Amino acid sequence: MFLYKKKRIILLLILIFLLIGSFKLFHFSSSPVPYITTSENIVHTNTFRNGGFKNGYYIEPEIIENTLGIELKKTHSSYSVFTDDLNGQLHSLSTAEKCRVLARTTLLGDGPLEESTTDEALARNVERFRIYNYCFLKGNIKLTDILPDDSIIQLTTTLFPYMNTEILLNKESSNLIQKYDIMTKQEISIQFHYNHVNLFQSWVEKGNGKGIITTMAAKEFDFFLRLVKVLDKLDNRLPIQIVVTTQEDYTNFKRLLGVNLQHSKQDIQIINVSYILNEEFVKKKISGYLNKWIATLFNTFEESIFIDADVSHCRNTFFNLEPTTWESEMIGTKWLFDLEFSSSNSDFDGFSTEQSIHNSFFNDGIMHQIDSGVVIMRKTIENYSSLLLSLQLNMADVLNDCVHGDKEYFWLGPLISGNKYNIDPTSCGAVGSIYEETVENTNTKRIGICSTQIGHCDFNNSLLWLNGGAKLCKNPNAAMNDFERYPEFMTQRYKNVDHLSEIYNTRLFIDGVVIPDIQKESMQWMQTRECSQYRFCATIDIPKDNPNIASGNVIRFDQEEIASYNEISALWSEDISE
Template sequence: MALPYSPRRRKQAIASAVLILGLFCLLGHYLLVQQTPLISAHGSLCVETLANLEQQAVSWPGIATHAGPIGSDVIDSVKLLDDFERCVLRNGNLKGQQINAIEAKLFPYLNLETLETNEKNFWPPRIRWNGDLLRGSVPRFASTGDYKYLGAAKSKYNKNLSFWGNWLDLLSKSSSKGIVISVGAGQISDATKLIKVLRYQMNALPIEIIHRGDLSEDQQQLLIQAARSAHSASYPAQELWFVNVSNVLNPRHAEQFATYSNKWLAIIFSSFESPILVDADTIPFISLEKYYDFQQYKEMGLLFFKDRAITSDLLNKEQLNTLKQIALSTIKLGSAAADLNNAIELGIKDNIAAETVMSMLVEGQKHHMESGLVLLDKSLHLVNLLTSVSLQFSSISSYFHGDKEWFWIAYLLRNRPFTFHPKQASNVGKLGRVQSEDGKEFYQICSVQVSHTELDGSLLWINGGLKTCKKNSWTSDYASNKRISSMFNNEEEVRNYYQSPVSLEGAIIPSVDKAPWIYTGECAMFSYCTLYKEGEYGELSKFSEPQREAYEEVVKIWNSDS
């Protein structure tokens, strides 16, 4: 299948091909003649697949080294990871040398050389709040109730099993639930505020802070103090652990796991078999433990939430064509369908998933998932996560923002079932009344926070912190934003406004076909406005007085200095 070449790589690819084609052919012929594949040409049903994996010229990350048609690396990666799950992951009949050759090609970001030569130094240290250290094992917790720490879960490494198979076996011995937060030096303040909210909510789930060696002892102590000080029955101390995952990463690729990409490390290498991954600036308004009871998690072992349905930022024509060709090469659609819409509906049984896929492949939408809170059972979904990592670093990595879309697109391309919580994302904050030209009133909310509500309109969680603006952008905004400069006399007034706590009066889900999300450019370009007019467009959740009081208490705790 022909896929469009990236303009920026076309000249480089042609030039490279001309220069090295002859040498490459000679060298390849020599290697094929001189070397015997590690995997025999006879034997198990997986022999052919494994032999192909071993000899596959896999490059990683694709965005840095891929010189072929954009998207072809994605098709290859999905196929290889499918074969890996089917033939290698839990296959105990292979030889260690065979497995090492395969995993070194598929997962070059892993520090597998250290695993082979010095296993103890490979495993990330897991340090409890009191200084207790685990290495080569994971903490084990009670499965219900107070989730009490029960000691270490250990497993002897089986060299005739893949690394990921060994990892799943170790996690199965913990069989635990817990909260995972990826934290760097820049997220300490938000993380401490989140921990205080969790204590207020009487959280009993253990918490792991995942980092890459970039948290100092002093910064870790700040988090421990937030989790353990002033313990009382109504403000319980938290079971807090720190996990430094730098050892598991190949030094040649470690720095490529930056910003959003660290979240893959957090959810994959967390000690919990069923982790709840939350951003440091995420704020729950119900106990996180309750998310395990959501229908989507019980049925599929996953819980995803929708993002703002932004219609002003779409895939361009080339991106859309590439995604369609990738999808047609990997996913199973209804073959008897009259058009792409019908094919998606026939091939994807979950209505919410089908709507999401149509939104991307037919309408060109690029904002679908909000990854500030994600719940996954890794015993079911590990290879989907590994596929998401490959997509994050593929030739199409720039098509979407950050990590969020790769979660569900991995399921789509691997033909695995997925869904979303049915409620659309909303804008939350102070309800403003605006009068239209025809004299009718409508409600407006302008906010940097994206919110998620239950079917009854009550708040589940918010991403973006609980200040009016989460960025220190008052100087630049006052200088460049006309609306801000017209509302305030000087930048100090803007600063005071930006740093003030949010007021949670209601939430609006806009009707994007009539009154879409309005990008304002304020708060370092993070602010959006939404509109609601009764009987015409939008959906309004106007919080009751008891709800507002409960929500404002969380706002107060999050914004407190103590």
């Protein structure tokens, strides 16, 4: 997904991530195989016994109540902080005067932000953020021109509870971000902001150069070392920043990376943002996927590529985040596509990728739209405000379990904040070893891939990037977990835990991509029980007498591509000590 406007970082930058596994998020892919490469051919066998489509193989999908056809509209305009009285005051004021009133009434007068545990609390919190964005981010009005120092601290605590407010008290020790270079062993300190002018503006302006950003937990250290080996192989020249939120992680990663990456060619830096964050809040709320937002907000690059180190109540809640007519009139908040647009346009033909995804999400209730294993960002005030709101949405309790992890917030953040965004138009597919079989008693041939990796190809059908590592299953405990959870199923197909573990550690063999046609019920992603249920099958059914009917959904790589991709797969999968 591309977060900045229409400008994109040169496509070649993405090629750096060819076949790079992500550390988390969705994992789809094929059921591979040991392989042997020769100058003439590549031989492989399917290591998953009994094929991919036997009775009882799939996990039954959850039955979700059909809520489609409900009216798409903001349910409760009464949630808005804008009232008739307030709008009467604002109507004829200049922007600066309008912001003075808004800051003292809606931003401070309503008290601290409520925990976003209800639709009303979330709607009001989002609206107050958009006011802050209108005045102090996009509007570039100085906080000191509107509020005294104590009110600036109160406002920061209200809207950005994860920030350490001591950075606003001119305490130098709490206004620093540390950057440590693994290769040179040099450390420098960077001042986060200056003189209350704007908490984030000076940081955005400091963004410099292009690079790769990521974050990881200690358990993902092995994945990062494999990633570095692949980047060495691909001759990557972009610097890499690992963003950490605690002093403990900073100290540990300096030691671990210093020991394990002595022979790497990569320029790797550790960014320690623990001083500018509220330590107690981070312990309580910032974990897992939320660390990604810290990395995207507080890296030092101007342009960056983020890569991973590896339900009806939800729709109504999102409906209530649409700006009211009063808000649109008073501070100009407008969505790229509004709910009325989705209500009146159920036919996606001719839509842009962004339009189609908006409609699928709000009209059809499909809560899983994109993968965010690779995100490209240019650090501007508009994009930065989108990321700030994305983090707020991702922390909202009322939105728990609405989407998987962080991925949808990369487009919902800019949409709801009233900014523009771009989503790559290519569809993802399962990557791995293609198989074909005849569907019993039909004239239909089924082409498929079952695996734990998903990937995207470019418009020339070359593999652009891969999510999920390059082993059949990246989870080191999956074999044991699978036998404990489905003992009868696993025993019928695999000898024992050790046998399945050996299979899971097999390198991924890649000869193609299958992109399911999700508009057809028979061609959906299908979840299996292997690899802690992270193994999915993508299939295409075609008539035997018309094999080209779905050619765009099946990509078969040529021998040169197969050899290249599998060389990198082998490098990723080999023993990390080699």
